[in-house]
Amino acid sequence: MTMAPTAVDVPSGLPAAISTPAPGDPRLSRLSLNQKTVDRWGVREVVHGCLRAGIPAVGLWREPVAAFGTARTARLVRDAGLRVSSYCRAGFLTGHDSTAALDDNRRAIDEAAEIGAACLVMVLGGLPEGSRDLAGARARAAEALALLVPHAQERGVRLALEPLHPMFCADRAVLSTLGQALDLAERFPVETVGVVLDAYHIWWDPQVDAQIRRAGPRIALFQACDWVLPLPADALLGRGMVGDGHIDVRALREQADAAGYAGDIEVEVFNADVWAADGDATVATLLRRHVQHVV
Amino acid sequence: MTMAPTAVDVPSGLPAAISTPAPGDPRLSRLSLNQKTVDRWGVREVVHGCLRAGIPAVGLWREPVAAFGTARTARLVRDAGLRVSSYCRAGFLTGHDSTAALDDNRRAIDEAAEIGAACLVMVLGGLPEGSRDLAGARARAAEALALLVPHAQERGVRLALEPLHPMFCADRAVLSTLGQALDLAERFPVETVGVVLDAYHIWWDPQVDAQIRRAGPRIALFQACDWVLPLPADALLGRGMVGDGHIDVRALREQADAAGYAGDIEVEVFNADVWAADGDATVATLLRRHVQHVV
Numbered sequence: 001m002t003m004a005p006t007a008v009d010v011p012s013g014l015p016a017a018i019s020t021p022a023p024g025d026p027r028l029s030r031l032s033l034n035q036k037t038v039d040r041w042g043v044r045e046v047v048h049g050c051l052r053a054g055i056p057a058v059g060l061w062r063e064p065v066a067a068f069g070t071a072r073t074a075r076l077v078r079d080a081g082l083r084v085s086s087y088c089r090a091g092f093l094t095g096h097d098s099t100a101a102l103d104d105n106r107r108a109i110d111e112a113a114e115i116g117a118a119c120l121v122m123v124l125g126g127l128p129e130g131s132r133d134l135a136g137a138r139a140r141a142a143e144a145l146a147l148l149v150p151h152a153q154e155r156g157v158r159l160a161l162e163p164l165h166p167m168f169c170a171d172r173a174v175l176s177t178l179g180q181a182l183d184l185a186e187r188f189p190v191e192t193v194g195v196v197l198d199a200y201h202i203w204w205d206p207q208v209d210a211q212i213r214r215a216g217p218r219i220a221l222f223q224a225c226d227w228v229l230p231l232p233a234d235a236l237l238g239r240g241m242v243g244d245g246h247i248d249v250r251a252l253r254e255q256a257d258a259a260g261y262a263g264d265i266e267v268e269v270f271n272a273d274v275w276a277a278d279g280d281a282t283v284a285t286l287l288r289r290h291v292q293h294v295v
Numbered sequence: 296m297t298m299a300p301t302a303v304d305v306p307s308g309l310p311a312a313i314s315t316p317a318p319g320d321p322r323l324s325r326l327s328l329n330q331k332t333v334d335r336w337g338v339r340e341v342v343h344g345c346l347r348a349g350i351p352a353v354g355l356w357r358e359p360v361a362a363f364g365t366a367r368t369a370r371l372v373r374d375a376g377l378r379v380s381s382y383c384r385a386g387f388l389t390g391h392d393s394t395a396a397l398d399d400n401r402r403a404i405d406e407a408a409e410i411g412a413a414c415l416v417m418v419l420g421g422l423p424e425g426s427r428d429l430a431g432a433r434a435r436a437a438e439a440l441a442l443l444v445p446h447a448q449e450r451g452v453r454l455a456l457e458p459l460h461p462m463f464c465a466d467r468a469v470l471s472t473l474g475q476a477l478d479l480a481e482r483f484p485v486e487t488v489g490v491v492l493d494a495y496h497i498w499w500d501p502q503v504d505a506q507i508r509r510a511g512p513r514i515a516l517f518q519a520c521d522w523v524l525p526l527p528a529d530a531l532l533g534r535g536m537v538g539d540g541h542i543d544v545r546a547l548r549e550q551a552d553a554a555g556y557a558g559d560i561e562v563e564v565f566n567a568d569v570w571a572a573d574g575d576a577t578v579a580t581l582l583r584r585h586v587q588h589v590v
Contacts, residue, residue: 127541131541132541132542132543132546133543134498134499134543138501165461165462166460166461166462166499166500167460167461167462167526167530169498169499170499170522170524170540170541171524171525176499176500176501177500177501179501179502180501183501203429203464204429204461204464204465204471205461205471205472206433206471206472206474206475206478207474227465229465229466230466230530231462231526231530232528233527233528235462235525235526235530245465246422246426246427246465247427248427248428248429251427
């Protein structure tokens with residue numbers, strides 16, 4: 001069950017290695033680099049890395065944006081001509097007292113507006129410590145979300161609900177399937193609340209085809225990475241480069257397109273080996289994998 | 296997010312420790328000990344352990360039964376007056392050539408009949424090495440299952456399809472939700488093909504309440520353990536004793552009962568710390584947790 005190791009390229013012995021697509025290659029037109037894939041790169045490095053590689057969009061995270069400055073980030077990406085496919089991440093709304101979380105989410109909405117992000121990714125949060133009350137946590141998150149929607153509308157920011165793989169249900173997100181995410185999103189206007197299709201989180205779902213069709217204009221973002229075995233000691237860091245594992249990313253991307261999605265395809269890989277690698281080498285692998293396995 | 300450590304009892308400081316229910320306690324009338332919870336015990340030890348503790352049913356595994364002898368196991372459990380709540384485990388039907396797997400499954404059916412098991416637990420299998428074709432694997436497993444059903448009918452053995460947690464989709468079971476298991480089971484007669492409700496595998500599912508209601512007479516077995524954090528390095532061994540984690544086992548058990556299930560409640564804990572503990576101590580903890588958190 002061993003797969004090719006992550007971030008290593010086509011093994012020798014296989015037919016002609018794929019060459020790295022050059023800047024301007026039309027197959028890169030919807031590609032986005034999520035900053036987390038090159039975890040050691042700050043805002044400036046990731047923007048310059050995208051420019052060197054010809055990647056037209058970037059997914060940014062709050063912590064590095066705060067370190068670089070929100071206004072400065074906004075200016076840099078605008079001057080670079082990059083789209084900001086997503087701003088990661090807000091949410092964590094399942095606690096019993098959501099006052100602080102709501103304040104923080106409102107700030108995240110303001111920041112997303114300032115940097116011109118296509119969406120703000122929302123991870124709803126897990127169960128409070130010691131709790132077994134899933135229904136309660138889900139209800140609290142839905143109530144808190146309803147309180148954020150007017151602020152998002154006012155700022156013109158789209159909230160993108162991200163169902164996480166069910167193995168994160170207890171500690172990170174009581175939102176586990178695309179169907180469940182759509183049930184929640186559909187309570188709100190489509191332009192303000194959408195969903196994230198992250199291949200890693202949804203690929204196993206026997207209902208995924210039907211739910212992607214249902215999602216249609218609710219699809220705010222498509223994220224790509226792969227499911228590699230074995231799972232690592234830290235389940236958060238188990239994602240592989242597209243092509244190294246068991247997910248048919250192209251099939252999911254085609255389904256999203258068939259449902260009307262024409263936005264960016266953002267590569268987000270949480271993986272200690274990838275993080276340890278040279279950023280430009282990771283980006284080059286990612287470009288090749290994109291043409292081999294995604295578009 | 297740290298929970299009480301597995302197999303350790305009520306911490307001091309909490310109100311009056313629960314005493315261990317004695318043999319004959321009516322609250323134990325549906326309890327079953329899955330042999331895997333006391334992994335170092337062979338067939339003889341687990342049968343004697345059940346008798347000492349007043350546990351009226353046992354879930355047995357093929358390897359220790361083979362080591363002890365099938366006919367001898369059948370005699371021992373009959374003489375002991377124990378029910379065999381399940382026989383674990385057959386399946387693994389997703390391969391491209393299922394000839395050997397089908398033969399092995401037919402033998403497992405024969406063994407289950409011989410020891411008088413209430414059901415034979417079926418884990419369907421994951422993706423073949425390097426494969427991304429989930430639909431193909433699911434279709435092959437369904438076809439193979441159809442070939443086994445006549446043999447099971449003839450032997451009077453009920454096949455119990457077990458949906459596994461989606462984190463096992465790639466390597467162990469392309470059957471990931473109760474709804475999906477029912478879609479498959481419902482192609483066959485209810486007395487021959489049922490489903491397993493294992494709290495660990497189904498608790499996170501936003502549709503679990505509705506699907507348990509739907510399952511009704513298809514419920515062949517209820518298994519209990521708990522979801523504890525953090526996930527261990529080996530995801531297979533991450534299960535906690537009931538009461539140590541985030542699953543509301545009682546609520547799920549009550550839903551199964553409301554759907555008409557009156558069979559055994561089998562405790563199955565895959566956990567290296569539990570396996571290292573003294574078997575009788577594990578059983579005593581399990582009895583207390585059963586009255587505290589299940590019945």
